[in-house]
Amino acid sequence: MLDVKDADTDDQLRALQHCVESNYKEFLFACGGTVPISSEHQEYPGPMSKGTASCPESASSKSSSPTSGAHPLVTLRWDPKDVSTPASQSKLILPIEETTAGNLKHLLAEMKPATFGRGGEDVYDESYRKASKLEPQNFSTNFCPYSTGIIGAISQLLLPNPKFADQRIIKAELYKLNVYTGPSGHFRSHVDTPRSRSQFGSLVVCLPVKHEGGALEVRHDDEVMKFDWGSTSEQPELQWAAFYSDCEHEVFPVQSGHRITLTYNLYATFNSIQRSFNPLNNAQTPLDRDIEALVRDPTFLPDGGYVGFHTTHTYPHNDSEGCLEDTLKGLDMVIWRGFQRLGCGVCLRPVLQPTPYIDVELPFMLGRTFELKTMDGEVESIDEWDAIVRYDWGLEHLSVEDITWLNKPTLQTKKAAFAYTVYGNQASSCLAYTVCAIIVSVPKINEGKRANLETTFDVDVVVEEEDWEKRSPWD
Incomplete structure (x- = not known):
């Protein structure tokens, strides 16, 4: 001292x-969890999100826990480069169903190599990062991080400030769809550059696609939190992790399969209409x-x-x-x-x-x-x-x-x-x-x-x- x-x-x-x-x-710098997936097609209280994930009236960023029940099957739709491609070939239902199983290769074909920032430039170097990406304007999904209660959990665990409990909400902006493919997809240790001064962290959601390896490790000072999303659960589920923007993190090599994730930038914003209680x-x-x-x-x-x-x-x-x-x-x-x-x-x-x-x-x-x-x-x-x-x-x-x-x-x-x-x-x-x-x-x-x-x-x-x-x- x-x-x-x-x-x-x-x-x-x-x-x-x-x-x-x-x-x-003793204070958290990262958090995570799982959301079960039902085996049925059903409506879910969240729109097909494209670009910024919107918050439906029934889903508050201050929710204390995820909504009850399981998430329906996750649907991904994307814009094919060839406009003559049938819509049925530009859709993927997860966990993968037989009716759309062949479309995974179509999705991979539409993706571009993922770059990373270095010295103010976008750099492509497979020795540092080997992955592919799809920009948010080129795909949509029925997954909503608000309706699942994920944003509510992040709000209470990573931003528990009672002064703003009645006005502040978290804006989750859909940033990328990424695929890390075995046997060598990876992203070496790095720290993200915040997109604005209101950004405080990132959310990564792993979609239910079978793969081995590809664990996410988040570090702050000498502390480490590891999120291993390999195919270990018998029941399909969505897995997620959120962490502060100044945390060092790394994606270890994927050994087999495809590790497909949605990444969101998290911003602290204000909404004078939003009201909620603070249980802390x-x-x-x-x-x-x-x-x-x-x-x-x-x-x-x-x-x-x-x-x-x-x-x-x-x-x-x-x-x-x-x-x-x-x-x-x-x-x-x-x-x-x-x-x-x-x-x-x-x-x-x-x-x-x-x-x-x-x-x-x-x-x-x-x-x-x-x-x-x-x-x-x-x-x-x-x-x-x-x-x-x-x-x-x-x-x-x-x-x-x-x-x-x-x-x-x-x-x-x-x-x-x-x-x-x-x-x-x-x-x-x-x-x-x-x-x-x-x-x-x-x-x-x-x-x-x-x-x-x-x-x-x-x-x-x-x-x-x-x-x-x-x-x-x-x-």
């Missing part, structure tokens, strides 16, 4: 730091209780001050628009929510270590998001470097030294902030990196209690952006 001010008397702070450390790996009692977790004890302790920051927490997940914190608070994940969301519900001001800020020199340690610098700009100039000392970066990037009134930190930064969450050139025997181009931090403004003690601190947990405390830039929100 980082050193804290008045550490001898801050027993509550030490308790919270210990709780943060012990709970660090967020004030009863040990971490929430420790946060409350710390804030209500009159000996902790009696004159007010700041608490900092380096996030455990990666966010687009250097973008000009910043990241959305409702896309915070796991422990990060618990910390944000825990302080906010007590009336403390909270914000997200990038934290930069501004020295380009290896053997010199400088404190991290708290800053703003960068505007796109070019600076011409030279610096010959660390003091000059520090002054320039603070002037163009640092906050005016608040420095890292003013903050009581709960944890150390996780370097896996770093993002490139800006580029610079170092001159010695030869010029070298370098990148400066930042990590994301939650900064909490704790009100001062006034007449035995925190000023501005509400007694209700439902208060929304709004701290304007310029307040963080120029002065303390509680001055």
